[in-house]
Each structure stands twice: as C-alpha cells, then as structure tokens.
Amino acid sequence: MTATATQRRSSEEQASGTSAWRRRVTSEPAARVTFYITAFLIWVGLAAMFVRVPGPAAVTASLVKEFSRGEVFSNFADTFYRFAVGVFLSVVVGLAIGVIMGMSGLARAFFESPVLVGLSIPAIIWAFLTVMWFGFGDTSPIVTTFLTAVPFVIINVAQGVQGVSRDLRDMSSSYGVPLGRRVKDLILPAVAGYVLAGVRFAVIIGWNGVLLAEWFGGSGGAGFRARYWYDANQFAGFAAWVILFVIVIVVLDQLLFERAARRAFRWRDAGH
Template identity: 50%
Template sequence: MSAPVTHRQSAGSDRRSGTHWLTGPLGASVAAAVVFLLAWQVFGMVSERIPGPGPVVSAAIAEIERGEFFFNFAISMQRFAIAMLISIVLGLAIGIAIGSSRIFDNLFGDVNLVGLAIPAVIWALLCAMWFGFSDTAPIVTVVLSAVPFIVVNVAAGARSVPPELLDMSESYDVSPARRLRHTVLPAVTGYVVAGIRFGVMSGWNGLLLSEWFGSADGVGHRARYWYDANQLPGFVAWIAFFILFMVLTDRVLLERLSRRAFRWRDGDSAAKDPAAAAA
C-alpha cells in the first residue's frame, strides 16, 4: 500500500512541474531567444551601425511584399537540394569504400581530411572563378563543402561493423551485394544522418558564399545587393532568413532523423539500465 502524499510534497511537486518548462529545452530556447532580442535591441539603440529588430523586420516584410524573398529563396533551395542529393550519394559511396577497404583508405583518407580542412569560402571563390555566374558554381560549392563531412562519418560507421560478422558472411558465401545491404548499410545509417547534419550546415554556408561571389540571384546574391547598397537592415534581414532556415532545418528535421536513426542505441542503453527504463 503506497504512502499518502502530504500537502507539502504535493505543493513541491506542483512548483517543480510549474517551473519545469523554464529548465527544459523549450524554456531554455525561449529564454535564450528573449535575451538575444533584448541585447539586439539595446545594441541597435546604442550604435547607428547596428540595425535593431524593428528596421530589420520592416526590411524583411518589404522584401516579401516585393516578391524577392520567395523568388530568390526558391532558386537557392533548388540549387541546395540538387547539391545535397549529389553529396549524399557521393559521400555514402566514398565513405563505405574508405571504411571497408584499407586500399581506399590509404588512397583517399588523407584527401578527405584535406577537404575537411578547406573552408567553404575557398570553394566558393574557386567555383566562382571556374564556372562564373551560373547554377553550376553554387551546386559544386555545396558538394565540395558537404561531401567530406558525410564521408568521414560514413567511414566511421563502416569501420564499426564487427570484423567477425563480415568473416562469417564470407564463410557462408554471402554475396557482396547482400553483405552491403544487410550488414554494412544498417550499421552506417545513424552515421549517415550525422554526416548529413554537418554537411547541411557546411553546404548551406557554401551556398550563401557562392551566391555572394558569383551569382545573379539567390539568397546570397540578395544579401550582397543590400550590402553593396550600404543598407544594413536589408542585409541583416537576408542573413536572418539564412540563419533561421538553417536552425529550423536542423531542429525540426535533422535532429529528429538523428534520434530516430540512433534509437537502437538508446534502446540498448535502457535495456542495460532497468532503472532508466522504468523512469
């Protein structure tokens, strides 16, 4: 028979449940956003070179009303979607090859590390010089910026496959195609999602920079337009669009995919810890 709950315990539980949202992820995110907006407003009032939230919102609404936002954002998203599709295919193939074969690792492992070390701004400048003002430059910039991050994660996933499991599949004459489908690919799924998260962030930065340096349309071009016109509210509005899209994509889509891809790991942890599973 359970012990009765006292009034003090009930009040303490109510207080904890009432303030739980303040200490949880949602409450912390809201608090951080409020602090950021207040600090932004203060800096905007102190400095003439920092536009406050009001002018930036007005500039953003004006861009939407003129149709510039949807037109340029659609162009950037088309380029980005094509580039990320190419990046995922290339990153998956190269990552599995490097993680599964010592020969491929010796040939391309260091090359991929060099790709990780090169910032997106370098690829944007090079692609602008190579391809000029065309859709090719932003797409190639995103691919070169995103592929190394996908490769390094997929390679780590391929290396995590137990060698005994691969040896057993060879002993039973399992074909390489079935071994790849039923052994390697399930093992690298979570790593692929993690690589895509980093690739999206790096590739989105590369897209903005490429359109900034060598494009006649897109998000980066429009931000450059207001920057050259010395109109800081319009410039900051487009940068805010850029950052907001990246944050929402990561939080709403990629983070959920990552949790779903690694749910087997959380399940194993809960199984090993009965107290955690009961909680």
C-alpha cells in the first residue's frame, strides 16, 4: 500500500502561489464591481429593447439638466432635513423602548403588539395617512419616516438586550454596578450589532418613507421632483431621480455603516 501525505499550505504559500491579478479578480470589491457592470449592461439591453425604458445616455442628459437647473441640491436638502429628523427620532425612541423591552417582561408584553402592528404597515400606507393628517409640508415626510423606521429599531434593540450575556449581567449584579453604568458599558456595547442593524434598516426603510410621503404630499424634495417628471410623462427625468435615490442609499451605507461597524467591533478583530 502506498502512503499518501496530505500537505497543508501556509497562508504565505497560498499567497505566493496565486498571481496578483487573480487575487484581485476574485476579491470582494471585484464582486461588487461585477454586479454594477452587469446591472449596467442589463439596463443598456432593456433600453435597446423597449422604447419606454430610457437608456443611460438619456438619463445622464436629464441628470445634467437637473443639476444645471439647480434642482438637485435644493430638493435633496429638503429631503435630507426631513429624513434626518425622522431617522434621528426613530433611533432615539427605538433605542429607549428597545432597551426597556429587552430588560422588562412587563414592557415586552406592553409594546410587543404595537411594534408588530408597526412592522406590518408598509411605508406607503403611512405616507397616505400622514398626508391626510398633516397635509403638505415637512411634517408628513418626517412622521412617515419615523413611523416606518421605529419598529425596526425597537425590535432589533430589544432582541439584542435580551441576548446580553447572563454571566456578565450576574457579574454586574454581584458587584452592585449602578444601572446607568450597566446600560452604558454592558448593554449598549453588547447590542451595538443589533443597534447598527436596526439603524441600517431604519435608514433604508425611512428613505422609502420620506420619498413616498414627498411623492404623495410633498411641496418639494426629491420624491416630489421624481413625481413631477413622472406626471410629465418624462421617463428619463424620472429615472434620473431614481438613480440618485439609489446612489444616496449606497453611499450612506458604505460611508456610514461600514465605518461604524468597523469602529464598534474593533475589539473583536483584536486577536492574540
């Protein structure tokens, strides 16, 4: 019988055995870029096949025109103000209720149903309701953003708090650590991942909310401007705004949340 030996390759050997271009092509950034290229090619293909799908050239031309008219920055400033206030409120309220829900069975029993109801109501319904309640202006988009986002923050934070290590809670009790310090040093860092996930959801879903509220009841803002082009039957102008919506969310996610996650979990990467 012939003996066969299985040799394990070290990371250095693996690195030296793979050419630089191959490592780059099979990297995670390359996968992301591949998606964007594929999506772009599909868009070009669809535009070539259907008259009512504006191609990249028409959309870019509309975008340039919107920029030159000064519509982009002023409308986005309105939208961002409403969006930021709504998300900020949803994070503050969501954190407070989520922590209380996670720590108290009584609070959980009280808040569980309204949170589930909140989760089940889509942003478009809130948009309709708030326009009916508050009319046109800043209030409708702010409240829509808040009501759409807050249940996601609450449910994530509450789950995180419930999952805080029993051992660490017992340690804190046995040393008589005051509640405020426990929340700051034990509970909030322990639920940081859940909070980040909740806020991430809140931002994405809140962005939907604010745009929808502006679409139906805005007197300005990015959603309102998209509706303007839609009503004018100008699909290139409409698509230009959709592209901007997507870019905003992608940039926010990459700049804000990727960095926040890296900072919040730097202790986890500190190995031996």
